[in-house]
Amino acid sequence: MPLLEIKNLHASVGDKPILQGINLTIKAGEIHAIMGPNGSGKSTLAYVLAGREGYEVTEGDICLDGESVLEMEADARARAGLFLAFQYPVELPGVGGMSFLRAAVNAKRLAQGADEVDHIAFVKIVREAAARLGIKDDMLKRAVNVGFSGGEKKRYEILQMALLEPSMAILDETDSGLDVDALRIVSEGVNALKNDAMGVLVITHYQRLLDYIIPDHVHILADGRVVKSGDKALALEVEKTGYGGFTDAA
Amino acid sequence: MPHEAINFAKITAEAAARHAENGWPKQRDEAWRFTDLNAIREMTLAPAEVPSVTTESAPPQDAKDLIQFINGIPQGIDKVALKGVEIAPLSTDSARSSALAEAVPSGHSVADFALAHAKDGVVIAVADVGADAVAPPLTLRFDYRGDGISSHAVIVVDVAAGANLTILEEHKGDGVGLSAPLMLLRLGAGAELHHARRLIEGDSRHHLGLNLVQLDTGALYHGDMVLAGGDIARSETQIAMTAPDAKAYLNAVYLGRDGQMRDITSRIDHDAPDGQSFQRVHGILDGRAKAVFQGKVKVARYAQKTDGNQMSRTLLLSREAEANTKPELEIYADDVACSHGATIGEIDADQLFYLKSRGISTEDARQFLIEAFLVDVVDALDEPARGWLLEAIAAWLERG
Ligand SMILES: Nc1ncnc2c1ncn2[C@@H]1O[C@H](COP(=O)(O)OP(=O)(O)OP(=O)(O)O)[C@@H](O)[C@H]1O
Ligand SMILES: [Mg+2]
Numbered sequence: 001m002p003l004l005e006i007k008n009l010h011a012s013v014g015d016k017p018i019l020q021g022i023n024l025t026i027k028a029g030e031i032h033a034i035m036g037p038n039g040s041g042k043s044t045l046a047y048v049l050a051g052r053e054g055y056e057v058t059e060g061d062i063c064l065d066g067e068s069v070l071e072m073e074a075d076a077r078a079r080a081g082l083f084l085a086f087q088y089p090v091e092l093p094g095v096g097g098m099s100f101l102r103a104a105v106n107a108k109r110l111a112q113g114a115d116e117v118d119h120i121a122f123v124k125i126v127r128e129a130a131a132r133l134g135i136k137d138d139m140l141k142r143a144v145n146v147g148f149s150g151g152e153k154k155r156y157e158i159l160q161m162a163l164l165e166p167s168m169a170i171l172d173e174t175d176s177g178l179d180v181d182a183l184r185i186v187s188e189g190v191n192a193l194k195n196d197a198m199g200v201l202v203i204t205h206y207q208r209l210l211d212y213i214i215p216d217h218v219h220i221l222a223d224g225r226v227v228k229s230g231d232k233a234l235a236l237e238v239e240k241t242g243y244g245g246f247t248d249a250a
Numbered sequence: 251m252p253h254e255a256i257n258f259a260k261i262t263a264e265a266a267a268r269h270a271e272n273g274w275p276k277q278r279d280e281a282w283r284f285t286d287l288n289a290i291r292e293m294t295l296a297p298a299e300v301p302s303v304t305t306e307s308a309p310p311q312d313a314k315d316l317i318q319f320i321n322g323i324p325q326g327i328d329k330v331a332l333k334g335v336e337i338a339p340l341s342t343d344s345a346r347s348s349a350l351a352e353a354v355p356s357g358h359s360v361a362d363f364a365l366a367h368a369k370d371g372v373v374i375a376v377a378d379v380g381a382d383a384v385a386p387p388l389t390l391r392f393d394y395r396g397d398g399i400s401s402h403a404v405i406v407v408d409v410a411a412g413a414n415l416t417i418l419e420e421h422k423g424d425g426v427g428l429s430a431p432l433m434l435l436r437l438g439a440g441a442e443l444h445h446a447r448r449l450i451e452g453d454s455r456h457h458l459g460l461n462l463v464q465l466d467t468g469a470l471y472h473g474d475m476v477l478a479g480g481d482i483a484r485s486e487t488q489i490a491m492t493a494p495d496a497k498a499y500l501n502a503v504y505l506g507r508d509g510q511m512r513d514i515t516s517r518i519d520h521d522a523p524d525g526q527s528f529q530r531v532h533g534i535l536d537g538r539a540k541a542v543f544q545g546k547v548k549v550a551r552y553a554q555k556t557d558g559n560q561m562s563r564t565l566l567l568s569r570e571a572e573a574n575t576k577p578e579l580e581i582y583a584d585d586v587a588c589s590h591g592a593t594i595g596e597i598d599a600d601q602l603f604y605l606k607s608r609g610i611s612t613e614d615a616r617q618f619l620i621e622a623f624l625v626d627v628v629d630a631l632d633e634p635a636r637g638w639l640l641e642a643i644a645a646w647l648e649r650g
Contacts, residue, residue: 074606075608100618104609
């Protein structure tokens with residue numbers, strides 16, 4: 001059974017149709033990359049998968065582990081194993097980082113019938129995971145994403161992913177805003193989490209990220225449709241020729 | 251010329267006459283524009299009578315730091331035994347009675363109503379007992395009972411020069427009724443008053459409170475309030491800084507739901523140089539609740555180097571809730587730093603989605619954001635009373 005199956009997905013924001021029939025199947029252990037011009041619907045797809053309100057599925061289905069998630073709210077999808085690393089992580093002034101991380105981890109644990117995480121043990125787990133991603137202790141004490149630099153926000157997304165251990169991770173332009181060293185650290189972070197049971201969908205503009213997180217499949221999204229799929233060579237082709245040829249074909 | 255001492259009965263009789271003539275404030279009065287008192291106007295109210303002392307009404311015997319008011323009438327004030335604190339009836343204190351009569355703003359119908367039916371008042375006089383003998387907080391517990399009763403507590407707090415007092419004041423109780431407490435708080439040079447209030451009366455009660463604060467040189471008034479109860483509930487504070495270097499903090503959290511009305515009104519008169527006032531008001535409204543924060547800061551021409559700040563924030567949990575803010579800065583001095591800011595908003599959809607996308611339930615996510623909204627005002631609350639005030643906020647939020 002595929003891990004994530006996107007079937008003829010049409011979705012609108014407000015009254016505006018954006019996704020126009022997307023088909024995509026991700027099996028456990030696979031890494032898929034989506035590339036595409038600005039405004040082609042990549043983030044919209046990510047939000048629709050994550051269950052954001054206001055993004056209406058007008059046709060088609062999304063199945064996680066064979067079950068449709070369309071009736072599930074964002075929090076239920078997350079507890080079922082879906083994770084979205086945001087292109088633009090949201091600042092939460094007044095929400096302490098540690099209590100946020102603990103609430104997220106506990107929500108998942110309770111859903112799985114496990115006990116809440118031990119307070120002190122959790123702080124240690126977070127510190128260690130943060131250190132591996134080059135996140136300073138001081139950042140952990142601040143309000144979520146408040147006063148973080150662009151790159152710090154992206155690392156913090158991957159920290160959350162590391163703590164939540166999702167079965168299906170969607171990374172929306174996690175590479176943008178990262179310096180070369182950070183790109184390597186974050187990619188190593190993702191690769192370390194990756195296992196045979198997990199699927200990853202990487203949204204990116206740059207083939208450079210795909211040197212680190214090596215995709216099994218690459219898809220080109222244009223005007224809300226997958227206009228071409230291939231292997232890693234497709235990413236290289238895009239880098240050379242741009243999207244012109246693909247969008248015309250659409 | 252020294253003021254002639256006048257007696258308490260005369261003061262109340264005159265106030266009663268004024269209230270009978272003027273009636274309740276109308277919405278065409280600027281200070282009452284947003285607060286409709288029709289529900290109160292239509293009530294049939296009988297002033298509270300002295301309760302027969304039953305075991306139920308008697309305060310705990312060992313409470314040396316507590317004054318209990320049953321429907322506004324103080325019980326067993328002779329039991330209070332706090333170092334440096336003296337409690338006495340106001341009616342036998344003609345100097346303080348006169349001071350109160352003078353302090354009441356003319357034409358203030360609610361103050362007149364409070365005085366009109368007050369059987370007696372209470373004087374709380376605090377002496378300077380030295381820095382290392384800080385008294386424990388004095389609790390003023392207002393208990394309201396029965397239906398159709400209006401309560402008229404009148405209190406004069408006199409904190410002598412250099413003295414320090416913490417008051418924990420709570421208003422609670424059920425039934426249909428109106429509470430109209432009137433307080434005069436006089437702080438001598440260098441005195442400090444930390445005044446924390448929980449207004450958590452039942453849904454069918456109304457509350458119209460007035461606090462008059464007078465600050466001498468270098469005095470500090472720290473007022474913290476959680477207004478979380480009652481149907482129509484207004485808390486008005488007027489602060490007069492008539493001597494240099496006085497400082498006032500006014501922090502308020504107001505919480506309303508259903509068709510409740512919340513009114514936070516303040517007026518700060520900076521009439522001397524180097525005064526500082528900091529106001530922070532955060533409100534949360536659900537259902538069809540309405541609120542107004544009207545804060546007036548007046549800086550006289552000679553009140554140079556005044557620092558006056560006012561910040562109000564409102565979180566609307568429902569589309570039908572309504573918040574109004576009316577800041578008024580009247581500044582006649584040229585060397586001052588005065589500012590005000592106001593925001594009114596809803597729970598942010600992006601923030602809610604971000605939390606939910608991490609598996610946190612809608613309810614918990616909203617809770618996170620509501621608490622986050624309160625962070626700044628909670629941080630500003632006076633340390634010793636903070637936990638006590640937070641309990642009232644938590645209880646309101648739990649009722650959801
Ligand atoms: N809330 C919205 N209301 C109306 N249109 C929207 C909304 N959100 C997105 N769109 C539109 O949907 C289209 C797809 O946007 P989306 O953010 O998915 O693009 P993207 O592929 O992620 O682009 P980028 O590479 O710039 O991140 C754009 O034309 C955008 O303007
Ligand atoms: Mg995007």
